[in-house]
Amino acid sequence: MRRRTRRGGGGAARRRTGAATRDDDGVDGDGWDDDDDVDGGRLARERANARRVERLRAMPMRGECGSSRYARSLRAARRAASTDARERDVVVIGEAGTMRLDVAKLIHFGSPRRRAAAAAALESAIRAEEHATGVITKAFRDVGPGGALILRDVDLLPLQTRRAVNEALKAQRANDGGTDRSSRVRVVLTSSVSIPEVLRGMDTDDVMTIRIPPLRVRRADVEAEAHFFVRRAEMESDDPVRYDLSEDGVRALQAHDWPGNEDELETVLKRAMVQLRANRVTQLRSRDGEADDCNCQLITKQVLWPNSKSGYGGWRRGTNFRLNLFSALPWTRTMMRSELWNGGFQSKVVIPAFALVNLALLLGPQSRDSNVFLNIFWAWWWPGILITYPLVGRLWCAFCPFMAVGTKAQEFAIRAGWPMRAWPHEAMERYGGWVLVSLFAVILLWEELWALEDHAALSSGLLLLITSGAVIGSVFFEKRIWCRYVCPIGGMNGMFAKISGTEIRAEQGVCSAQCSSYGCFKGGPAVPPDGMETSGCPVGIHPAQIKDNHDCVLCGSCVQACPHSSVRLNLRPPGIDLWTTNQPMAHEAALLFLLLGASFCHRLPELADAFGASPEVQEAIRTMASSTSGDNAFASEPFVVHTIAAFCALAFPSIVAFSSHALGRISNAVVNASSERETPPQPFVKEAYAYLPLCWLALLAHFLDMGMGEAGRVLPVAARTFGLSALADNAGLPSLVADDHGIALIAGASWSLVLLRYNASRPWLAVAPQSVSILCIAGALWRVVVVAQ
Numbered sequence: 001m002r003r004r005t006r007r008g009g010g011g012a013a014r015r016r017t018g019a020a021t022r023d024d025d026g027v028d029g030d031g032w033d034d035d036d037d038v039d040g041g042r043l044a045r046e047r048a049n050a051r052r053v054e055r056l057r058a059m060p061m062r063g064e065c066g067s068s069r070y071a072r073s074l075r076a077a078r079r080a081a082s083t084d085a086r087e088r089d090v091v092v093i094g095e096a097g098t099m100r101l102d103v104a105k106l107i108h109f110g111s112p113r114r115r116a117a118a119a120a121a122l123e124s125a126i127r128a129e130e131h132a133t134g135v136i137t138k139a140f141r142d143v144g145p146g147g148a149l150i151l152r153d154v155d156l157l158p159l160q161t162r163r164a165v166n167e168a169l170k171a172q173r174a175n176d177g178g179t180d181r182s183s184r185v186r187v188v189l190t191s192s193v194s195i196p197e198v199l200r201g202m203d204t205d206d207v208m209t210i211r212i213p214p215l216r217v218r219r220a221d222v223e224a225e226a227h228f229f230v231r232r233a234e235m236e237s238d239d240p241v242r243y244d245l246s247e248d249g250v251r252a253l254q255a256h257d258w259p260g261n262e263d264e265l266e267t268v269l270k271r272a273m274v275q276l277r278a279n280r281v282t283q284l285r286s287r288d289g290e291a292d293d294c295n296c297q298l299i300t301k302q303v304l305w306p307n308s309k310s311g312y313g314g315w316r317r318g319t320n321f322r323l324n325l326f327s328a329l330p331w332t333r334t335m336m337r338s339e340l341w342n343g344g345f346q347s348k349v350v351i352p353a354f355a356l357v358n359l360a361l362l363l364g365p366q367s368r369d370s371n372v373f374l375n376i377f378w379a380w381w382w383p384g385i386l387i388t389y390p391l392v393g394r395l396w397c398a399f400c401p402f403m404a405v406g407t408k409a410q411e412f413a414i415r416a417g418w419p420m421r422a423w424p425h426e427a428m429e430r431y432g433g434w435v436l437v438s439l440f441a442v443i444l445l446w447e448e449l450w451a452l453e454d455h456a457a458l459s460s461g462l463l464l465l466i467t468s469g470a471v472i473g474s475v476f477f478e479k480r481i482w483c484r485y486v487c488p489i490g491g492m493n494g495m496f497a498k499i500s501g502t503e504i505r506a507e508q509g510v511c512s513a514q515c516s517s518y519g520c521f522k523g524g525p526a527v528p529p530d531g532m533e534t535s536g537c538p539v540g541i542h543p544a545q546i547k548d549n550h551d552c553v554l555c556g557s558c559v560q561a562c563p564h565s566s567v568r569l570n571l572r573p574p575g576i577d578l579w580t581t582n583q584p585m586a587h588e589a590a591l592l593f594l595l596l597g598a599s600f601c602h603r604l605p606e607l608a609d610a611f612g613a614s615p616e617v618q619e620a621i622r623t624m625a626s627s628t629s630g631d632n633a634f635a636s637e638p639f640v641v642h643t644i645a646a647f648c649a650l651a652f653p654s655i656v657a658f659s660s661h662a663l664g665r666i667s668n669a670v671v672n673a674s675s676e677r678e679t680p681p682q683p684f685v686k687e688a689y690a691y692l693p694l695c696w697l698a699l700l701a702h703f704l705d706m707g708m709g710e711a712g713r714v715l716p717v718a719a720r721t722f723g724l725s726a727l728a729d730n731a732g733l734p735s736l737v738a739d740d741h742g743i744a745l746i747a748g749a750s751w752s753l754v755l756l757r758y759n760a761s762r763p764w765l766a767v768a769p770q771s772v773s774i775l776c777i778a779g780a781l782w783r784v785v786v787v788a789q
Contacts, residue, residue: 056105056108056118056119056120056148056150061102061105061106061109062099062102062228062232063075063106064078064099064103065221065224065225065227065228066218066220066221066222066224066225067220067221067224068218068220068221070213070217070218070221071218071221074103074210074212074213077210078103078106078107078110078210079110080208081107081111081208081210082106082107082108082110082111083110083111084111084208087111087112087113087184087186088206088207088208089169089186089187089188089189089206089207089208090104090107090186090187090188090189090207090208090209090210091188091189091190091191091195091199091207091208091209091210092104092107092188092189092190092191092210092212093190093191093192093193093194093209093210093211093212094190094192094211094212094213094214094261095192095212095214095261096192096260096261096263097215097258097259097260097261097262097263097264098212098214098215098261098262099212099262100152100190100191100192100212101120101150101152101190103210103212104120104150104152104188104190105120105150107188108148108150108186108188111148111186113146113147113148113186116144116146116147116148117142117143117144117146117147117148118143118147118148118149118150119139119142119143119147119148119149119150120149120150120151120152121135121136121139121149121150121151121152136151136164136165136168137168140168140172140185143185144185145183145184145185146183146184146185147185147186148185148186148187148188149185149186149187149188150187150188150189150190151165151187151188151189151190152190153190153191153192154189154190154191154195154198155191155192155193155195159197162195162197162198163197165189165198166197166198166199166200166202169187169198169199169202170202172184172185173202173206214258214261215258215261215262215265216257216258216259217512219254219508219509219512219513220512220513220514221513222250222253222254222258222265222509222513223245223250223253223254223513225262225265226245226250226253226265226269227245229265229266229269229270230243230244230245230269230273230299233266233269233270233273237273239277240295241277241280241295241296241297242295242296242297243273243276243296243297243298243299244296244297244298244299245298245299246298246299246300246301248300248301249298249299249300249301249304251301251507251509251510252301252304252509253265253268253304253509254507254508254509254510254512254513254514255507255508255509255510256509268304268305269299269304271305272299272303272304272305273297273299275303276297276299276303277297280297320576320580321572321573321576322505322568322570322571322572323570323571323572324568324569324570325502325568325569325570325571326565326567326568326569328571332569333559333569336556336559336560336569337532337556337559337560341398341556342534342555342556342557342560343407345399346399346401346404346407347404347408350399350400350401350404351401351404351405351408353401354401354404354405354463357373357376357377357460357463358460358463358464360372360373360456360721361373361374361377361456361457361459361460361463362456362457362460364456364721365456365720365721366454366455366456366457367454367456368453368454368456368710368717369710369713369717369720370717370720370721371456371717371721372717372718372720372721373456373721374453374454374456374459375710375713375717377459378453378459378703378706378710379706379707379709379710379713380707382703382706382707383700383703383704383706383707384707385493386496386696386699386700386703387700389493389496389497389499389500389696390499390500390501390574390575391500391501391502392500392502392554393493393496393497393498393500393502393503393549393552393554394490394493394494394497394500394549394552394553394554395553395554396489396493397483397490397493397553397554397555398553398554398555398556400483400489400490401463401467402463402466402467402469402470402482402487402489403470403474403480403482403483403487403538405467405470405471406467406470406471406473406474406480406482407474407480409471409474409475410474410475413474413475418475420476420477420478421476421477421478422477422478423477423478423479423481423484423540428481428484428485428486429485432484432485432486433485433491433585433586433587433588433591434587434590435485435486436485436486436487436488436490436491436587436591437491437587437590437591437594439486439488440488440491440492440591440594440595441594441650443462443488444594444598444601444646444650445601445643445646445647445650446458446462447462447602448601448602448604448642448646449624449625449633449639449642449643449646450624450625450626451624451625451626453706455626466487466488466489469482469486469487470482470483470487473486479535479536479537479538479539479540480538480539483538483539483553484539484540484551490553491588491591492591492595494549494550494551494588495550495588495591495592495692496692496696497549497550497552498548498549498550498575498577498578498582498692499574499575499577499578499692499693499696500549500574501571501572501573501574502554502569502570502571502572503546503549503552503569503570503572504543504546504552504554504558504559504567504568504569504570505543505544505546505567505568505570506520506542506543506544506546506558506562506566506567506568507544507566507568508544510564510566511542511543511544511564511566512544514564514566515562515563515564515566517531517561517563518542519531519534519536519561519562519563520534520536520537520542520543520557520558520561520562520567521536521537521540521541521542521558522536523535523536523557523561524536524561527561527563528563529563530562530563530564530565531560531561531562531563532560532561534557534560534561535557536557536561537555537557537558538553538555538557539551539552539553543558543562543566543567544566547581547583548577548581548582548583549577550583550588575693575751575755578689578692578755578759579755579758579759582689584683584685584686584688584689585685586685589684589685589688589689590654592688592689592691592692592695593653593654593657593688593691593695594650594654595695595699596653596691596694596695596698596777597649597650597651597652597653597654598650598699598702599695599698599699599701599702599781599785600649600650600652600653600780600781600784601646601649601650602702603702603784603785603788604621604642604645604646604649605618605621605622606783606784606785606788607649607780607784608621608645609788610780610783610784610788617641617645619638620637620638620639620641620642620645621641621642621645622642623636623638623639623641623642624639624642625639653691653777656773656776656777657684657688657691657770657773657777658684659773660769660770660772660773661681661684661687661769661770663769664681664687664766664767664768664769664770665681667765667766667767667768667769668680668681668762668766670765671762671763671765671766679762679766681766682759682760682762686759687756687759687760687770689755689759690752690753690755690756690759690770690774691752691774691777692752692755693747693748693751693752693755694745694748694749694751694752694774694777694778695748696748697744697745697747697748697751698744698745698748698778698781698785700744701740701741701744701745701781701785701786702785704737704740704741704744705737708736708737708740709737738786741785741786742782742786745778745781745782745785745786746778748778749774749775749778752774752778753771753774753775756770756771756774757771
C-alpha cells in the first residue's frame with residue numbers, strides 16, 4: 001500500500017465543518033492527495049452507507065396496547081396491511097412520539113415476507129441531498145426482490161430527497177410492469193404528515209395509509225401503555241423491586257395531554273422509577289441496609305412529572321391551587337348527592353315559599369317599611385346574593401324559584417305528551433345573550449322609574465315576569481334553556497360566578513378513558529359502581545369541558561350521575577377564572593357595564609348634585625311614574641327628563657371605558673415605538689373584564705344601604721305586615737355604613753387595576769388610559785355613595 005502524504009493545513013478546518021470540496025491544486029478538500037488508496041475510500045463509503053441502513057431482525061416487539069376503539073381500529077388496519085394479498089406499499093402517519101416505527105416493523109414481520117431481507121433507513125442518514133440517491137439505491141439493492149424497506153420520518157427529508165424517493169418507487173413499478181409484486185421491494189414509509197411529493201404520480205389504490213391516533217385521544221389506553229412501559233423498564237434493569245401504578249397515578253396520566261405521545265409517557269415513567277429507586281436507596285442507608293418487607297413500589301401522582309406545562313392536575317392552565325372538597329370534607333359530596341339537594345328542597349320549600357311571597361306582595365301593604373317580604377326582597381336578597389358570589393358562585397340558580405316553577409311546568413308538559421324541542425344552539429349563542437342584556441336594561445329602568453323597591457305589587461310583577469319566561473322556555477324546550485341563555489338574573493349570576501372561590505370540575509382523563517355512559521351530560525339510568533339515575537345536566541354542559549364558572553349552576557346532577565367519582569368540588573382562589581380560562585363574550589361585557597351603570601342610575605339625585613345640575617333637573621329626576629297625572633307617564637316632561645337621565649347613567653361607565661380604550665391604542669403605539677417587540681393592544685371585550693371586581697363591589701356598596709340600614713328592621717316590619725304591635729328594630733350606624741362603602745369601593749378599584757395590568761401584560765403606560773378610567777369611575781362612585789351618605 002502506498003504511503004499517503006499530508007498536504008495543506010486548511011483541510012482539517014474543512015473536515016470539521018463537513019465540507020466536501022476539491023482544491024484547484026489537485027488536492028481533495030479533506031487534505032489528502034488524489035492518488036489516495038481508491039479501494040480504502042470505497043470501503044469507508046460502504047461502511048458509512050451500512051451505518052445509514054439498519055438491517056431488521058425478528059425479535060419480540062410491542063403491539064398496540066389497549067382496548068379502545070382507536071386501538072382496535074389501528075390493530076385491524078395493521079393486520080390488514082400485513083396480510084394484504086396485493087402487498088401494496090404502506091404509509092404510516094402519526095405525530096411525533098407515536099409508535100410509527102413499531103407499526104411499520106409489525107407490518108413486515110406479520111406479512112408473508114417476514115423471512116425475507118428487510119432494512120430500515122433513518123431520515124438523518126439520507127437527509128443530505130448529495131447522499132440521498134446513493135443511499136436509497138443501495139438500500140433497494142441490498143434488500144433485493146421480495147424484501148421490505150422501511151423509510152423513517154420521510155416528511156423531514158428535503159424536497160429534492162423526497163422526490164428521489166418518489167423516483168425510486170416509480171422506477172421499480174416500471175421495472176416489474178405493475179403486475180409482478182413479488183419481485184418488488186415492499187416499502188413502508190413513516191411520516192408525521194401527508195407526503196404528496198413522495199406519492200406523486202402513483203396510483204392511490206396502490207398505497208395503503210395507516211393513521212396512528214395520538215395518545216391524547218386514546219386516554220382509555222393510557223393505563224395499558226403505562227403498565228407495558230413499567231414492565232419493560234423492570235426487565236431492562238436489575239432491580240428486584242416490582243413497580244405498579246397507584247389509582248391516583250393512573251388518573252394523573254390519563255389527565256395529561258401527552259404532546260410527546262408514547263415516547264413522553266415512557267420517559268415520564270422511567271423518571272418516576274428512577275426517583276423511587278433513589279428514595280429506596282436513601283431509606284436503606286438510613287436503616288443501615290435493613291430492607292422493609294414490601295417488594296413493590298407504587299408509582300403515585302407525586303412522582304409523575306410530565307414534560308409539558310399543559311399537563312395534568314395543577315399544571316394545566318386554570319387548574320392551579322385547587323383543593324377537592326369532596327376529599328377533604330366527604331359530607332359535601334353526600335349532601336350534593338342527596339334527594340334534598342336535587343329537587344326535594346325546591347319542591348318542599350322553595351315553591352311554597354315563593355307562592356307565599358308573591359301573595360303577600362300582591363295583597364299586603366305596599367311600602368317597604370310595612371311589608372316584610374318587600375323588605376326581605378330588597379334589603380336581604382340583593383345584598384345577600386352579592387355577598388355569596390365569591391363563596392358559591394351561581395348556587396342561587398340551583399334553588400331558583402323561577403326555574404323550580406318552570407321544572408314543574410316541564411314535568412306536567414311531558415306527562416301531557418307535549419314534545420320537547422332541542423335547543424337552537426346557534427341562534428341562542430348568537431342572540432340569547434343580547435336578549436338577556438336587553439331584558440336587564442328594561443328591568444333596571446323599570447326599577448328606577450317606577451320605584452319598585454318601594455312598591456310591593458310591582459316587585460311581585462317583576463318576579464312573576466321572570467317566572468313566566470322560565471315556564472315558557474321549559475314548556476317548549478328540553479331542560480333549562482331559559483337559565484342557560486336568557487334569564488337576566490342567571491346572566492348576572494354567571495358573570496359574577498367567575499369571582500367564586502368554588503367550582504365544579506371533572507377529571508378529563510377519567511372521563512375520556514373510563515366513561516361511556518355520559519350520564520352527567522345527557523342523563524340515564526344508574527351506572528355501577530357509583531352512578532345514580534339522573535336526567536343529565538339541566539344547562540347542557542359536561543363537567544370535564546367547563547372552562548369557567550359562567551354556566552355551571554352547582555345543581556349536583558353530574559355528581560349524582562358519575563359512576564367513577566370523577567367530578568370534584570374544588571376550593572380555589574377567588575376570581576382565578578378572570579386571569580386564566582375566562583372566555584370573553586361581547587354581550588357579557590355589555591351586561592357588566594350595564595350593571596356598573598346601575599350603581600349610578602339608582603343614585604341619580606346624588607349624581608345630579610355631584611354634577612351641579614339645576615334645581616329643575618334635580619326635581620325632575622325625583623319624579624316617579626306614580627307621581628305623574630294621567631295614564632301615560634311619558635306625557636309628563638319631568639318624567640321624560642328622569643328617563644333620559646336614567647339612560648345616560650346606565651351608559652356612563654361604558655362610554656368612559658370605551659373612550660379610554662381608544663386612547664389606550666395610542667399609548668400602546670407609543671410603547672411599541674420605544675420597544676424592540678411590537679405588541680398589539682388588547683381587544684376591548686377582553687379589557688372590559690378588568691371592571692368586573694369594581695362592578696361587583698359597587699353594587700354591593702349600593703345595596704349595603706338597605707342591607708345594613710333596613711335588614712335589621714325585619715321584625716318590626718313583619719309586625720306591621722300582620723297588624724301586630726311594633727317591635728324593636730336594629731339599624732346600622734350611618735358612619736359604619738359609610739366606612740363599609742368606602743372599603744368596598746377601594747377594594748374594587750384596586751382589584752380591577754391589578755387585573756387590568758396582569759391580563760394586559762403591558763407596561764403601565766400602555767394601560768394608563770384604562771387605569772385612569774377605573775379610578776375616575778371609582779371616584780364618581782365614591783362621590784355619590786360615600787360622600788352623599
